[in-house]
Amino acid sequence: MTKKLKNYVGGRWVTPSTTAYTPVYNPATCEVLAETPESTYDDVNDAVKAAVAGFEEWRTTPILNRSQYMYRLKTLLEGRFEELSKMIVLENGKTMDEARGEVRRGIESVDFAAGVPLLMRTDGLEDISSGIDELTLRQPAGVFAAITPFNFPMMVPLWFLPTAIVCGNTFIVKPSPQTPISMELMFEILDELDLPPGVVNLVHGGTDASMAVMQHPDVTGVSFVGSSPVARIVYETCTKHGKRVQAQGGAKNYIAVMPDANIEASVKNILGAAYGCSGQRCLAAAVAVGVGDAYDLLKDELAKQASKLRVGYGLDEATQMGTVVSHAAKERIESIITAGIEGGAVPILDGRGLEVEGFSDGSFVGPTILADVTPDNIAVKDEIFGPVLALMKADSFDEAIEIINKSRYGNAASIFTSSGRYARDFKYRVNAGNIGINIGVAAPSASFPFGGQKESFFGDLHGQGMDSIEFYTERKIIIERWT
Amino acid sequence: MTRLNSFGSVMSYVIELETRLTSYYQAIGNADRATSADKRRIKLERIRRENVVEITLEPIDGLDEADFPFNWEDASDAGQTAVEAAFVQFYSAIAPKINVLTAQRALERCGQEHQAS
Numbered sequence: 385m386t387k388k389l390k391n392y393v394g395g396r397w398v399t400p401s402t403t404a405y406t407p408v409y410n411p412a413t414c415e416v417l418a419e420t421p422e423s424t425y426d427d428v429n430d431a432v433k434a435a436v437a438g439f440e441e442w443r444t445t446p447i448l449n450r451s452q453y454m455y456r457l458k459t460l461l462e463g464r465f466e467e468l469s470k471m472i473v474l475e476n477g478k479t480m481d482e483a484r485g486e487v488r489r490g491i492e493s494v495d496f497a498a499g500v501p502l503l504m505r506t507d508g509l510e511d512i513s514s515g516i517d518e519l520t521l522r523q524p525a526g527v528f529a530a531i532t533p534f535n536f537p538m539m540v541p542l543w544f545l546p547t548a549i550v551c552g553n554t555f556i557v558k559p560s561p562q563t564p565i566s567m568e569l570m571f572e573i574l575d576e577l578d579l580p581p582g583v584v585n586l587v588h589g590g591t592d593a594s595m596a597v598m599q600h601p602d603v604t605g606v607s608f609v610g611s612s613p614v615a616r617i618v619y620e621t622c623t624k625h626g627k628r629v630q631a632q633g634g635a636k637n638y639i640a641v642m643p644d645a646n647i648e649a650s651v652k653n654i655l656g657a658a659y660g661c662s663g664q665r666c667l668a669a670a671v672a673v674g675v676g677d678a679y680d681l682l683k684d685e686l687a688k689q690a691s692k693l694r695v696g697y698g699l700d701e702a703t704q705m706g707t708v709v710s711h712a713a714k715e716r717i718e719s720i721i722t723a724g725i726e727g728g729a730v731p732i733l734d735g736r737g738l739e740v741e742g743f744s745d746g747s748f749v750g751p752t753i754l755a756d757v758t759p760d761n762i763a764v765k766d767e768i769f770g771p772v773l774a775l776m777k778a779d780s781f782d783e784a785i786e787i788i789n790k791s792r793y794g795n796a797a798s799i800f801t802s803s804g805r806y807a808r809d810f811k812y813r814v815n816a817g818n819i820g821i822n823i824g825v826a827a828p829s830a831s832f833p834f835g836g837q838k839e840s841f842f843g844d845l846h847g848q849g850m851d852s853i854e855f856y857t858e859r860k861i862i863i864e865r866w867t
Numbered sequence: 868m869t870r871l872n873s874f875g876s877v878m879s880y881v882i883e884l885e886t887r888l889t890s891y892y893q894a895i896g897n898a899d900r901a902t903s904a905d906k907r908r909i910k911l912e913r914i915r916r917e918n919v920v921e922i923t924l925e926p927i928d929g930l931d932e933a934d935f936p937f938n939w940e941d942a943s944d945a946g947q948t949a950v951e952a953a954f955v956q957f958y959s960a961i962a963p964k965i966n967v968l969t970a971q972r973a974l975e976r977c978g979q980e981h982q983a984s
Contacts, residue, residue, distance in 0.1 A: 485921030
């Protein structure tokens with residue numbers, strides 16, 4: 385019998401009130417791995433009540449004790465590292481290396497959270513007037529929640545939860561219904577920490593559960609990662625209900641390749657950026673702009689290297705690219721490739737209809753390269769979120785910058801060059817939150833905020849880094865006189 | 868078709884080899900060398916876990932496990948020497964292919980241990 389997932393509320397596993405469940409598939413084998421509940425408002429309300437009840441005890445727990453939990457969490461995560469990685473492969477379809485990389489980056493966020501006591505310290509000033517001192521305090525702000533996506537089912541919740549709770553808040557995670565099992569494992573581990581009841585809570589579900597989180601009066605703030613249209617809805621809903629919100633949306637990330645770049649080495653890295661996680665990440669390279677003579681060289685080298693990528697089941701260590709997340713995603717991606725070709729793009733490598741031996745029902749889309757695309761082509765305009773790289777030609781560096789800055793997204797952009805001048809100009813002029821210089825996936829480490837501009841981010845304070853301390857705390861100014 | 872085409876596949880393969888070497892020496896009754904091989908396995912598992920860098924996961928090419936044969940059947944002194952020599956050769960081939968410095972150093976160190984044994 386297929387396992388029915390439970391929610392984790394107030395320090396124990398509970399069966400939600402709903403009777404509606406959604407199957408969770410292995411996208412390579414189509415095996416049903418579990419069924420996830422479509423939690424209702426009442427289920428969310430139970431979690432919020434538990435988080436509210438747990439807040440007072442937790443905020444008075446000394447911060448050094450709160451941070452100690454992170455060391456124990458890290459130890460437990462390291463101990464189950466391979467198990468966690470395999471689960472990500474099973475429910476998401478990425479490769480083992482990618483899954484291990486995801487867990488590693490999740491643990492980096494736990495490392496960061498262990499340092500929160502240092503980062504929460506504040507400042508003060510004596511004698512702002514005769515005998516009057518003034519200082520700032522940072523206090524936890526209450527109950528926070530994260531609504532997280534399918535593409536990084538372990539890492540993204542860990543961007544938020546560890547820092548939020550060490551700051552003294554209580555927390556609710558609402559994972560993607562497509563990939564909820566990684567969080568189930570995560571909460572098994574959190575359960576071993578013996579945190580006070582209500583500090584961490586897990587509520588499975590889809591839109592109804594998300595709306596309940598966003599509208600609940602006792603939730604202080606929401607962290608979200610997903611597509612831009614949904615990020616906008618999350619931002620608008622949360623702000624309407626008086627919450628602080630950080631909503632990371634979609635992307636269309638550009639890579640500029642200059643004629644002075646080492647093409648072979650650049651393409652090796654661009655492959656990881658375009659096809660890593662089957663292109664299903666918000667930092668995936670979606671459009672490569674070859675400048676001048678670089679265009680033809682780039683096109684040829686990309687075709688040569690990408691055609692050698694081995695697509696298959698993620699649990700096979702030799703697999704270099706896994707599946708996309710579902711049949712629906714495969715159909716959507718393939719239809720965009722078709723529309724892109726009909727719109728004039730030239731398919732240098734076509735991943736449609738790929739069959740992998742032994743996995744006839746798997747959601748595989750092969751690496752795809754669409755050359756000579758124009759700015760109005762759907763492959764350039766829309767976020768595909770699949771293993772599709774569009775190639776555009778620019779006659780000059782300035783034209784490349786112009787092309788990149790016309791995008792309505794602003795998550796990331798990279799340049800491959802051996803020129804310091806181009807590199808400097810690129811990071812100075814390009815309107816994107818994360819800039820890569822000779823690196824295709826410009827992913828900030830845990831101590832830096834995860835950037836994002838334009839339609840790639842809605843809010844003020846980003847996830848990770850000092851922004852996360854600001855987001856998860858309330859500043860209070862104390863002015864005192866004793867004389 | 869080679870399976871040595873990524874950071875994880877190379878590391879997992881060398882972990883398998885050191886596991887096999889542990890069994891090889893246990894069967895011969897050489898406890899010291901079996902212990903050394905098992906320590907390397909544990910270290911390599913940690914290296915694989917701690918040094919996978921998501922943003923620089925790049926394909927590895929030019930390695931084929933078929934180029935590095937190990938004769939596990941020969942338990943003679945000469946056979947043991949040959950197995951150790953094969954490890955030295957293997958580690959010296961894979962270390963430069965890994966683009967994470969800490970992992971590269973660990974693999975070189977493993978090769979040096981085999982050289983010294």
